[in-house]
Amino acid sequence: MDIYLPIAEVSVNWPLLVLLGATVGFVSGLFGIGGGFLMGPILIFLGIPPAVAVASQASHVVASSTSGVISYTSQKAVDYRIGGVMAAGGVLGALLGVELFRYLRLLGQADLAVALAYLLFLGAIGLLMLYESLGQILRRLRGEPAPHKERRRPLWLYGLPLRMRFPRSGLYISAIPPFALGAFVGILSAIMGVGGGFILVPAMLYVLRMKASVVVGTSLFQIIITTAMTTILQAGRNQTVDIVLSMLLLVGGVVGAQYGARLSGRFQADTLRAVLGGIVLLVGIQMGLTLFVRPSDLFAFAPGVGQ
Amino acid sequence: MIQDIPPTAIAAPAPERSVATVSEARIAAALTDAQVKVDSSFRGASIVLYGAVFNPEDTPTDVVVVVRGPDAPVRLVKKTRNTGVWLNSRPVLFEGAPGFYMTASTRPLSDISDFGQLRRLGVGVDHLRINAPEESRTVTRYGVRDVVVSRLGEDYLDWRRAVIRLREGAELYDTDPDGVEFVDRGLFRAEVKLPAVAPTGRYFAQVWLFQDGEPISVSNLTLTVEKVGIERDIFEFAHRRPWSYGVLCVLLAALTGWGASRLFRRT
Numbered sequence: 001m002d003i004y005l006p007i008a009e010v011s012v013n014w015p016l017l018v019l020l021g022a023t024v025g026f027v028s029g030l031f032g033i034g035g036g037f038l039m040g041p042i043l044i045f046l047g048i049p050p051a052v053a054v055a056s057q058a059s060h061v062v063a064s065s066t067s068g069v070i071s072y073t074s075q076k077a078v079d080y081r082i083g084g085v086m087a088a089g090g091v092l093g094a095l096l097g098v099e100l101f102r103y104l105r106l107l108g109q110a111d112l113a114v115a116l117a118y119l120l121f122l123g124a125i126g127l128l129m130l131y132e133s134l135g136q137i138l139r140r141l142r143g144e145p146a147p148h149k150e151r152r153r154p155l156w157l158y159g160l161p162l163r164m165r166f167p168r169s170g171l172y173i174s175a176i177p178p179f180a181l182g183a184f185v186g187i188l189s190a191i192m193g194v195g196g197g198f199i200l201v202p203a204m205l206y207v208l209r210m211k212a213s214v215v216v217g218t219s220l221f222q223i224i225i226t227t228a229m230t231t232i233l234q235a236g237r238n239q240t241v242d243i244v245l246s247m248l249l250l251v252g253g254v255v256g257a258q259y260g261a262r263l264s265g266r267f268q269a270d271t272l273r274a275v276l277g278g279i280v281l282l283v284g285i286q287m288g289l290t291l292f293v294r295p296s297d298l299f300a301f302a303p304g305v306g307q
Numbered sequence: 308m309i310q311d312i313p314p315t316a317i318a319a320p321a322p323e324r325s326v327a328t329v330s331e332a333r334i335a336a337a338l339t340d341a342q343v344k345v346d347s348s349f350r351g352a353s354i355v356l357y358g359a360v361f362n363p364e365d366t367p368t369d370v371v372v373v374v375r376g377p378d379a380p381v382r383l384v385k386k387t388r389n390t391g392v393w394l395n396s397r398p399v400l401f402e403g404a405p406g407f408y409m410t411a412s413t414r415p416l417s418d419i420s421d422f423g424q425l426r427r428l429g430v431g432v433d434h435l436r437i438n439a440p441e442e443s444r445t446v447t448r449y450g451v452r453d454v455v456v457s458r459l460g461e462d463y464l465d466w467r468r469a470v471i472r473l474r475e476g477a478e479l480y481d482t483d484p485d486g487v488e489f490v491d492r493g494l495f496r497a498e499v500k501l502p503a504v505a506p507t508g509r510y511f512a513q514v515w516l517f518q519d520g521e522p523i524s525v526s527n528l529t530l531t532v533e534k535v536g537i538e539r540d541i542f543e544f545a546h547r548r549p550w551s552y553g554v555l556c557v558l559l560a561a562l563t564g565w566g567a568s569r570l571f572r573r574t
Contacts (some may be wrong), residue, residue: 004349004503006538007545011350011503059560062412066564067571108384108398168363228557234552239545244347250560255569292394297476299469302398 006062007242008052014248016046021252025064028253029260031276033197036061036227037283038124039249040193048245050114051105054193055234056246061195061227063250064257065220066164071261073092078213081166083221085175086182086200090226095188098233101191108302119288120144125198126281133273140270169210169218186226190233195223199279318400332362334370334516338524341500343532354499358514358526361493369412369419369517370487372497373430376407377508381470385462401470404437406506407479411486411497420520428522430515432471432482439466452572499530507532548561 003014020042028035036057043053074076104110139145160174181203185196197299200219204210235241266274334356343352362368380402384395413417415507416431426434474480479502487497512532515522534542545552 002348002350004345004347004538005542006534009504059556062557062560063564063567066561070563070565070568106398108382108395111395169334224561228561230551231557231560232553235545235556236550239549241545241553241556243541243545243552243559246556246560247563250563254564258567258571293393294388295386295393297469297473298386299396299466299473300384300386301473302384302395 010116017248018252021249022256025253025256026260029257036194051240055240056242058227059231059246060249064253065224068220078217082166083218085178086222087225089179089182090186092185094229097187097190122284129277136270334524336514344535349505357496371412371515373513409481411483413487415484460570477505
């Protein structure tokens with residue numbers, strides 16, 4: 001049941017990879033995220049070289065997000081206009097991120113950057129999501145009304161030039177914040193091998209204050225463009241995309257994503273967010289721990305030449 | 308610590324000369340497979356090296372099998388603790404480390420021959436010429452040229468040992484003091500175990516016959532490990548035309564996603 005991966009140059013159990021793809025796809029459909037933040041650490045744990053894992057899962061994110069976007073488009077839940085602005089930023093971010101990651105790898109500091117990025121971003125987002133959704137669940141159980149939310153956007157969003165109308169999102173704001181958000185997520189996508197949904201979704205909801213119904217679909221659209229760009233750049237610059245690995249993952253992934261997306265309507269949104277927040281926090285802590293635990297071997301291979 | 312950089316060991320001496328002059332004893336060997344094909348079902352390979360010792364005298368002899376893969380330079384980092392956080396040091400490039408190296412012998416190498424001889428022949432993992440050229444420089448001191456100074460200093464041996472230890476962990480380096488097994492009088496066999504991560508390329512096998520600590524005969528064999536079929540095509544495509552390969556990966560991924568959503572909408 002083992003298959004030899006031509007780029008990663010390791011042999012792995014293929015049903016396990018398909019299953020992993022399906023599980024992550026399911027999670028991604030359920031929560032409306034790319035799922036890369038889960039996939040990367042698991043692939044590395046399975047013995048795939050980190051550079052190959054990060055690059056190959058990006059194309060898996062492309063596939064699962066494509067089927068996600070198609071199902072959200074049919075529900076008219078994608079704002080292609082603001083998504084396009086964010087994707088343009090994402091492409092720029094991916095370009096910067098891949099170069100930055102290449103440089104960090106050569107310095108031998110890629111591990112540190114990846115661990116720090118996971119710890120900081122996943123840790124912070126996970127905590128926020130958990131705190132916010134648990135409060136909401138508690139209020140729902142006690143039957144208290146939701147507190148009146150300040151629906152005003154931060155004032156600086158109005159002060160910026162280049163204002164555009166985004167009717168589907170119910171926005172009339174400057175194009176700069178969505179562009180910058182897209183670029184930031186693009187950089188993360190190259191370094192962490194993630195789509196960046198876990199940052200995009202809360203930022204679109206709480207900073208840009210987009211209409212909640214279009215947030216997930218639009219974020220997936222931005223993720224497709226950004227991760228497609230990341231995949232091409234990683235293949236072109238670093239030759240680290242393993243097509244066999246990503247095909248195995250995405251065969252499972254697309255199926256899982258469909259079931260996840262169907263199931264997501266059955267749960268309370270706050271419950272979903274609480275569970276996702278918990279998962280995000282755990283992965284962040286797990287990756288961050290590598291910085292503080294004494295390694296079993298003080299020496300390690302650094303990528304660059306040969307192995 | 309400066310003298311720890313081993314002398315040239317790979318440039319093995321021409322052994323044929325000593326063969327004729329020292330003794331009549333000879334060794335002959337062959338491999339069951341001279342070609343290892345890496346395809347999608349590749350999980351590593353095990354090849355048997357077999358051979359015969361012709362020894363007209365009664366003096367006992369020892370057989371040492373050395374298999375060396377293509378050179379694979381390696382970059383290594385050392386983790387150090389800075390204010391509670393484990394950080395990587397600057398990477399150090401080591402050259403001359405083969406991507407695969409194994410020795411199998413009838414007895415521990417140190418019992419078969421002395422240190423100097425083994426080092427000269429480059430036999431044994433301790434005698435590999437692994438060094439970090441960028442970390443050392445040659446200087447002239449007290450009128451003596453070629454004094455090598457290593458910036459790694461005292462740590463140098465630790466780094467060198469780490470290269471070997473990490474590769475041993477990946478089953479790429481192996482030392483088996485009982486790896487050569489005599490199946491009959493004069494007939495022996497040894498197993499060459501290639502892990503799935505073994506590098507592709509030409510491998511050189513040397514089968515040495517030692518008597519009283521001196522190499523008296525050697526047999527040279529070659530072995531190729533190559534990717535075949537679709538694995539090779541993918542690998543070549545990804546390295547020769549990386550941008551087209553990347554675009555293809557994305558198109559394939561998008562198509563799969565689209566196909567899946569079509570499929571699921573109908574059912």
